[in-house]
Amino acid sequence: MARIAIDLTPYNDSVHLLDFPDLAARLGYEYLQLTPNPDFGRHFHRPKVDSAMIAQLRKRAADAGVTITSVQPVQRFGGPDPRDVEIAVFNAARYIEVAAMLGAPVINTEFSGRPEREEESEYSFYRAMEQLLPVAEREGVTLNFDPHPDDFVEDGLEAWRILRGLNSDRVGFVYVAAHTFHLGDRAATLLPEVGDRLGAVFAADTFDHRRSHGLRYITNPPGSAARVHQHLRIGDGDVDWQELFGTLRSTGYLDRDDALIVSNVFAEDEHADEVSRFQLAKIRELIG
Known part of the structure; x- marks a missing residue:
């Protein structure tokens, strides 16, 4: 049965990292994904936890009855500048060690890089993985990648091809529902190809930026390359949730013991408790 975890990013400014397991439990969750946080580690930086803090966090999670499933650092694996890649590899190697020490041997992350420098970025990504995959193998950690809007690869199928090219079972795909319309809006054909x-x-809703003749959002100056998406609660956007979960069911994902669905709504911090509980109930309904 799929595990439902929460991303507690909306609480970063008000709740200490060590209190996250208690908060997740209070909101009704049994699982927690650790994401960029001032005490844990920020985007593009090295993790800030030491062995003592990791031990405290593991104990707090056990006491709360919450399992830490995964961590989500964001690093510039796709560069494209060599110095960016060097920093990303240096930081990510430590994140891999931290994930193993936490007993959460899954890293969910992004490709990064620049879409206008796609060839250089792909090269940077492969070189970064050449260095990091042996570390992941040694620590028993899996690296899953999301083709995030404004990464060097945004299309879901092309992203899967790039991951397949690594030829490693230590690498997987993250399907972020809030990125549906940048991914190509083809969960029904993409997810069977990704398979196991x-x-x-990741479960959050978003609007289809392509609608209304591309004028769903108006950005200035006209023709801006900005990528717009949201992380709304389920049902507040245009994602076809019946199609997504129907596909997850037909591919057998929902029956896997290691299946992970992460609620990651960022748009309503002022109602974070209410939204978090809503998301849990809605995801359970979609699974059921």
């Missing part, structure tokens, strides 16, 4: 290499699904 689907490592995680």
Whole structure:
């Protein structure tokens, strides 16, 4: 049965990292994904936890009855500048060690890089993985990647091809529902192709930026390359949730013991408790 975890990013400014397991339990969750947080580690930085803090966090999680499933650092694996890649590898190697020490041997992350420098970025990504995959193998950690809007690869199928090219079972795919319309809006055909290499699904809604003749959002100056999406609660956007979960069911993902669905709504911090509980109930309904 799929595990439902929560991303507690909306609480970063008000709740200490060590209190996250208690908060997750209070909101009704049995599982927790650790994401960029001032005490844990920020985007593009090295993790800030030491062995003592990791031990405290593991104890707090055990006491709360909450399992830490995964961590989500964001690093510039796709560069494309060599110095960016060097920093990303240096930081990510430590994140891999931290994930193993936490007993949460899954890293869900992004490709990064620049879409206007796609060839250089792909090269940077492969070189970064050449260095990091031996570390992941040694520590028993899996690396799953999300083609995030504004990464060097945004299309879901092309992202899967790039991951397949690594030829490693330590690598998987993250399907982020809030990125549906940048991914190509084809969960029904993409997810069967990814198959058992689907490592995680992130559950938040978004609007289809392509609608209304591309004028769903108006950005200035006209023709801006900005990528717009939201992380709304399920039902507040345009994602076809019946199609997504129907596909997850037909591919067998929902029956996997290691299946992970992460609620990651960021748009309503002022109602975070209410939204978190709503998300849990809605995801359970979609699974059921």
